[in-house]
């Protein structure tokens with residue numbers, strides 16, 4: 020029979036049928052929502068490598084081909100032809116804006132980019148060496164306190180306002196963190212500047228001198244932000260959706276997402292890449308580090324390599340490599356680090372260890388080098404990822420709301436602990452297990 024998958028329990032010969040659902044693109048899914056009620060068993064999928072957690076119309080990835088699309092548009096085409104705010108509009112409003120719509124959208128976000136002055140006191144509460152991701156996570160959670168009353172989260176107009184407000188305020192929060200950490204005077208958003216230029220303005224400006232922002236720098240940062248805008252059900256987006264499923268405040272969901280993104284296996288990788296390239300120090304040392312990366316007994320990993328979904332060159336990494344090479348003559352990109360990065364990439368693309376495991380450069384491999392050339396402090400690289408990803412998270416949050424019938428995310432487990440006080444052989448299906456993961 021077509022459109023169903025049959026599961027047979029070989030212990031008793033019983034068979035069960037589950038519907039197969041086709042998407043528009045990509046692998047079909049077997050709907051196992053009723054698996055437990057039918058079979059009395061759970062499925063086990065560590066890291067959710069075979070699990071689709073939702074239906075979504077926002078982003079499509081073909082990991083084998085190295086393809087990424089937002090609402091149907093190819094990322095390489097978007098990077099070539101559009102700006103970050105076009106993609107923000109595409110994610111939130113489901114369509115690319117016309118020029119006049121883009122202008123109006125830019126203007127609207129600018130008016131939402133200020134933060135309540137009472138929130139400034141928050142920055143004093145952090146120790147001098149606080150990591151910016153810790154500060155940003157706290158700031159976004161605090162924002163939920165400012166927008167928690169008199170809001171109707173079921174009204175699409177109100178939640179769109181919430182989404183746009185978050186996207187608009189994120190660069191201000193990031194720049195305020197930096198100014199405060201450095202002891203510099205706060206610089207408020209400049210309504211005459213574009214979204215990305217305004218961020219560089221808030222980072223670099225001083226009341227006593229002219230701020231120098233080159234258009235090539237704006238273009239580079241804008242592209243980096245765009246390439247991070249959404250990436251389907253990655254760890255942080257899944258976190259946002261999971262918290263949203265409990266009907267928590269949307270900014271509390273985003274704050275949780277920032278926590279998930281911070282880790283070096285996810286958004287913290289761009290910071291780790293640059294720190295690793297600096298630790299390698301010279302092209303002569305690359306072979307030694309490649310050997311470490313391949314050694315099963317050494318926890319060392321090549322940062323900026325590998326991806327759960329891409330088993331081909333990450334299309335975002337391709338765009339960034341082109342951008343990085345274009346910027347070399349115009350920006351102060353550390354040529355020693357580029358030489359090391361190029362050597363690592365060349366070896367990895369030919370070496371059996373990396374080839375057989377499909378370990379290609381990912382988005383973080385070059386984004387850190389570009390951010391460093393823009394004088395963004397290294398510990399703020401993941402913050403730049405957050406500014407880029409905020410619209411994607413909010414689009415995913417809104418999609419969940421729109422789809423309705425929100426089911427709390429509540430997975431189960433295979434219990435492997437002691438059975439003190441339990442009768443022997445009470446397990447429903449008498450499953451044998453080794454007790455090891």
Ligand code: CMC
Pocket residue numbers: 066250253283284285286288312313319320321322323324325326327328376378381382383
């Ligand atoms: N260096 C060396 N070996 C690696 C690496 C690496 N960067 N990545 C994976 N492997 C090996 C791993 O040891 C394993 O080998 P074996 O099969 O012999 O045990 C195999 O490749 C599969 O690795 P995995 O950890 O099971 O794969 P995963 O899909 O669970 O993890 C990953 C994906 C991105 C966490 C991982 O590749 C990694 O840690 N990369 C470095 C960190 C990094 O660059 N993260 C940024 C990801 S892209 C930004 C984003 O979207 O968040």
